[in-house]
Amino acid sequence: MRAVVQNDKIGVLSKVSPGTRIRGGLAVLAVASLAAGCAHDASEARPAAGQPLQAPPARALDAYASELSAAHAARAAAARRWGLKRVPLTAPPPPARKPVITTRPGFEVDDHEERGLPPVFTTVPTEEKIVFLTIDDGAEKDPAFLRMMSELKVPYTAFLSDYLVKEDYGYFKKMQDRGVTLNNHTLHHPYLPALSYSGQEREICGMQRVIQERYGKRPTVFRPPYGNYDENTLRAARDCGIDHVPLWSEEVFADHWEYREWDRSLHPGDIVLSHFRGRDDWGGTMRDMARRFLDKVTAEGYAVARLEDYL
Numbered sequence: 001m002r003a004v005v006q007n008d009k010i011g012v013l014s015k016v017s018p019g020t021r022i023r024g025g026l027a028v029l030a031v032a033s034l035a036a037g038c039a040h041d042a043s044e045a046r047p048a049a050g051q052p053l054q055a056p057p058a059r060a061l062d063a064y065a066s067e068l069s070a071a072h073a074a075r076a077a078a079a080r081r082w083g084l085k086r087v088p089l090t091a092p093p094p095p096a097r098k099p100v101i102t103t104r105p106g107f108e109v110d111d112h113e114e115r116g117l118p119p120v121f122t123t124v125p126t127e128e129k130i131v132f133l134t135i136d137d138g139a140e141k142d143p144a145f146l147r148m149m150s151e152l153k154v155p156y157t158a159f160l161s162d163y164l165v166k167e168d169y170g171y172f173k174k175m176q177d178r179g180v181t182l183n184n185h186t187l188h189h190p191y192l193p194a195l196s197y198s199g200q201e202r203e204i205c206g207m208q209r210v211i212q213e214r215y216g217k218r219p220t221v222f223r224p225p226y227g228n229y230d231e232n233t234l235r236a237a238r239d240c241g242i243d244h245v246p247l248w249s250e251e252v253f254a255d256h257w258e259y260r261e262w263d264r265s266l267h268p269g270d271i272v273l274s275h276f277r278g279r280d281d282w283g284g285t286m287r288d289m290a291r292r293f294l295d296k297v298t299a300e301g302y303a304v305a306r307l308e309d310y311l
Contacts, residue, residue, distance in 0.1 A: 003193035004107055004120070006227030006247065078151040083291055086298045088154055091130050094309035099125045101244060101311065109231040117234040118222075120245045122260060124269035130305040131270045131297055132157065134248065136185055136223065138164040140278040141171040145286035150178050154294065155306035159185035159223040162210045164276075169214050181308050182215050184208060184222040184242065192224050197232040204233075205240040221246065221311065244311050248273035252293045254284025266300055271307065 072087070079087045103112055103119040124132065133156040149156060158172065158180055165172055176182055186192070186203040187210070195203070204222060212218040222242040224233055229245070237245060249270040251258045254277070259265075274289055275281075282289070297304060 002109060003228065003230040004109065005193070075153060078153075082148050082152065082287065084152075084298075085295045088152055088294050088298050089301070089303035091155075091303040091305040092128055094306070095126075098310055101125070104247075107247075109229075109234060112234070115235075117231075117238055118242050118245045120229070120234070120247060122247045122249045122271055123267060124271065124307070124310045126269040126310065128305075129268055129302045131266060131268075131272055131302050132307040132310075133272050133274065133293060133304055134159060134223070134246065134307065135274045135276055137161050137189065138172065138185075138276050139281075140276040140286055141168050142276075142278065142286045143171075145290065146171075146174055146178060148287055148290060152294070154290070154304050155179070156304070157181050157183060157221070157307045158276075159183045159221075160207070160211070161185045161189045161225070162187045162207055163189065165210075173215065176215055181219075181221070181306075182211055182217075183219045184211065184240075186225055189225045191226065191228060192233045193228055193230040195232075197236055200232050201236040201239065204236050204242070208240050220244065221308070223247065246271050246307065246311075252289055252296075253277075254282040254286075254288040254292065257292070257296065266297065266302055268302075269310075272297075 076087045101119045101121055101124065104121050104123075107120045107122075109117065133154070135156055136159045138158070138160045158175060160172060160182055172182060184204060184207045187206045188203065190203060192200050192203065208218055218241060220241060220243040222237050222240075222245055224245065227247045234245065249260050249272065250266065251273040253274070261267075272293065274293065276286065277289075278285055294304070
């Protein structure tokens with residue numbers, strides 16, 4: 001049985017040194033532009049000074065422009081407070097029709113599609129300049145990171161392993177309450193291809209039950225530890241109720257990026273991996289990771305979207 005093993009741990013991914021300067025065009029502030037456009041439209045419908053707006057559509061447009069302006073001002077203030085170089089761009093609305101997700105070529109197992117196994121992919125098909133932030137395991141539990149991402153209104157997805165999460169289930173409940181989807185990363189983070197089907201099923205279905213019992217919702221998205229899997233992994237995932245198996249195109253740390261592709265660049269729809277880590281592992285914090293991530297994607301004109309909106 002063929003195991004699909006990710007090569008990022010043995011040198012295929014290229015490491016960018018902390019001093020490397022990433023080039024990118026200045027990002028256009030999407031929210032500000034939208035607010036400016038709405039404000040312009042609203043001014044055309046505005047009556048003489050001192051007179052209230054009478055037409056309901058004009059009043060609604062005026063209120064909408066004011067809300068956009070206030071939202072952008074709040075996000076700009078949060079960006080300054082958390083030390084970002086630029087205000088993060090706002091992602092476009094989720095697609096009316098979700099894209100068709102298929103397995104990346106070379107990542108298939110035997111009879112993958114014919115057996116109805118969940119797709120394994122590193123990028124979501126889209127023409128929008130968006131990327132997705134995903135964070136694995138659950139070791140570091142930084143309250144300031146929760147505040148930072150909430151104030152910046154940046155979406156992300158968590159893939160949790162119970163042996164780390166159980167130290168503080170409440171931390172991840174706070175994360176869920178902020179709109180973060182909690183997904184499956186197994187009970188104990190093993191190298192899955194070394195286990196039998198039943199062993200893998202226990203790891204995956206067991207974590208399904210933990211998330212259901214602790215957080216009230218059974219995941220449909222799963223990431224295998226280390227990105228390694230075989231046919232039994234995908235069969236067990238399918239049998240445990242998993243629909244999608246996203247891997248990643250890039251990985252971001254507190255002090256550098258690593259890339260799967262030879263061009264070492266972001267692409268529309270890329271899935272970015274990070275981990276719940278702190279100074280003991282990284283020499284930096286979750287907030288440092290978030291700053292490095294957001295500064296790069298914003299400088300290159302990308303917004304951060306919510307992965308589940310596209311699955």
